[in-house]
Amino acid sequence: MFQKILIANRGEIALRVLRACKELGIQTVVVHSTADADAMHVRLADESVCIGPPPSRDSYLNIHQIVAACEITGADAVHPGYGFLSENAKFADILAAHNITFIGPTGDHIRIMGDKIEAKRTAKRLGIPVVPGSDGAVTEDKEAKRIAAAIGYPVIIKASAGGGGRGMKVAHSEADLEVALQTARSEADAAFGDDAVYIEKYLQKPRHIEVQVFGDGAGRGVHFGERDCSLQRRHQKVWEEAPSPALNAEERSHIGGVCARAIADLGYSGAGTIEFLYEDGEFYFIEMNTRLQVEHPVTEAITGIDLVHEQIRVASGGGLSVRQEDIRFHGHAIECRINAEDPRTFTPSPGTITHFHTPGGLGIRVDSGVYSGYKIPPYYDSLIGKLIVHGRNRVECMMRLRRALDEFVVDGIRTTLPLFRDLVGNADIANGDYDIHWLEKYLAEGE
The missing domain is CATH 3.40.50.20 (Rossmann fold)
Incomplete structure (x- = not known):
C-alpha cells in the first residue's frame, strides 16, 4: 500500500x-x-x-x-x-x-479512449455495441453525404477529440449537413486543436446509461451496475440515479456482463465508465471515461463499496477486492449536482456563502468542500456539492430527496437548489419517464 x-x-x-x-x-x-x-x-x-x-x-x-x-x-x-x-x-x-x-489506467489506455474514433473501433473489437456511423474521421463532404444517406437522417457530427458537448452538431437532412460539418470542425479545432470529426446516427429520444467498471490490469474485470444520467443541459449531467428506471434485470445483467468482459480483455486497470445511448431496448456505445465520475456516489450507495478505496487498492497492486458474484445491488440512489449558478439561466454565481446547512438523516450524503464564510472563486467549475440520497426503492428515495432538498440551505449566492425542488415534484420525473432532451425542453417551456 x-x-x-x-x-x-x-x-x-x-x-x-x-x-x-x-x-x-x-x-x-x-x-x-x-x-x-x-x-x-x-x-x-x-x-x-x-x-x-x-x-x-x-x-x-x-x-x-x-x-x-x-x-x-x-x-x-x-x-x-x-x-x-x-x-x-x-x-x-x-x-x-x-x-x-x-x-488510474495506463497512458496508452487513456490515449485509446480519449480519441473518440479509436475508442469506437476498440469498443467494436471488444464486442460492445456501437452507434451506426463512420468507421473513422470524415474529411470529405461527399463521403459524409454517402454515410449519412446509408445510416439515415438525422445524423450527428462529433469532434474526435471532443467532450462536454463541444464540436457536436445535428443535421436533419442533406441540406443541413454541409453547414453542420463546417461548424463542428471549426468548434473542434478551436476547443481541442484538432478538427477531425466523425458521423453517427442521431437517436431521437435516447436515455444516457453508463456502466461502472473496474479492471485489475491483469485480465480481471467487474461491473458495479449502471447509472442513468439522462437529465442533462447542453450535454452536462445534472441529475443521476442508480439503477436506471428504464432497464429491467435482464438488460442490466446483459450490458454489465458485456462491459466487464471488455475491460478484462483490454487489460484495463482501475476505474472506468462505459457510456451508452439507450433506445428501444438497444445500447449504443458513445464513449469511455478513464477516471472516477462525479456521480460515483450513487453506485457506492447501492453497492456499499467504496470506489476510491478500490482505486487505491488496484493501483497499489492489491487487485480487486471483490468478484462479480460478490457485488449486490440494494435499493435506489439519486444524486443532484448543486452548482453556484442561477437555477434558470445557469449563469455562474461566485461570491461568499453566508450560511451553509446540509440535510441529514438516514440515507443522506452530501459531498462538498464548502462552508459558511467560504468564498466561491470565479476561476473554476461551479459545483458547490453533491446531494446523494438512498432509499429501499425509488419511491422512498424520491420522498427522502424531497425532504433533503427542503433542508438544504445555501445563502449569499444563487444556486440550482430551486431547480431540483421543482424537478422532484414533476410527474415525469416521479415516473422515471424522461430522456436526454427532457430537461432542456422543460427549461425552455419555463422561460
Whole structure:
C-alpha cells in the first residue's frame, strides 16, 4: 500500500479522496492555487503545497509543478480526481517516468479512449455495441453525404477529440449537413486543436446509461451496475440515479456482463465508465471515461463499496477486492449536482456563502468542500456539492430527496437548489419517464 498520496485536484473531489486516504491510514498531500488557500481539503490534509496562481493552466494543469510537489513531499502516488489532469496520458507517462504511481489506467489506455474514433473501433473489437456511423474521421463532404444517406437522417457530427458537448452538431437532412460539418470542425479545432470529426446516427429520444467498471490490469474485470444520467443541459449531467428506471434485470445483467468482459480483455486497470445511448431496448456505445465520475456516489450507495478505496487498492497492486458474484445491488440512489449558478439561466454565481446547512438523516450524503464564510472563486467549475440520497426503492428515495432538498440551505449566492425542488415534484420525473432532451425542453417551456 502507498505511504503518501498527493491529490492533484480541488473542491469536493479532493476532499472525497482525502477522506478515503485517511480511512486507509495513508498520509495525504494536496496541491492548491493561491485562490484555494482556505479550501477545506487544504485545511484537512497532512501537507499542502501551493503550486501557482488561480488560472488552471498555471496551477492545477501545471504538470511540472505537481511532479515537483511529489518530489518535495515524498509522495509515492497521485490521485487525479476527475477533470483537470485525470485523463491526461502525458501526465500518467511522466509520473511513471519519475517512479510515481498514477492512480488510474495506463497512458496508452487513456490515449485509446480519449480519441473518440479509436475508442469506437476498440469498443467494436471488444464486442460492445456501437452507434451506426463512420468507421473513422470524415474529411470529405461527399463521403459524409454517402454515410449519412446509408445510416439515415438525422445524423450527428462529433469532434474526435471532443467532450462536454463541444464540436457536436445535428443535421436533419442533406441540406443541413454541409453547414453542420463546417461548424463542428471549426468548434473542434478551436476547443481541442484538432478538427477531425466523425458521423453517427442521431437517436431521437435516447436515455444516457453508463456502466461502472473496474479492471485489475491483469485480465480481471467487474461491473458495479449502471447509472442513468439522462437529465442533462447542453450535454452536462445534472441529475443521476442508480439503477436506471428504464432497464429491467435482464438488460442490466446483459450490458454489465458485456462491459466487464471488455475491460478484462483490454487489460484495463482501475476505474472506468462505459457510456451508452439507450433506445428501444438497444445500447449504443458513445464513449469511455478513464477516471472516477462525479456521480460515483450513487453506485457506492447501492453497492456499499467504496470506489476510491478500490482505486487505491488496484493501483497499489492489491487487485480487486471483490468478484462479480460478490457485488449486490440494494435499493435506489439519486444524486443532484448543486452548482453556484442561477437555477434558470445557469449563469455562474461566485461570491461568499453566508450560511451553509446540509440535510441529514438516514440515507443522506452530501459531498462538498464548502462552508459558511467560504468564498466561491470565479476561476473554476461551479459545483458547490453533491446531494446523494438512498432509499429501499425509488419511491422512498424520491420522498427522502424531497425532504433533503427542503433542508438544504445555501445563502449569499444563487444556486440550482430551486431547480431540483421543482424537478422532484414533476410527474415525469416521479415516473422515471424522461430522456436526454427532457430537461432542456422543460427549461425552455419555463422561460
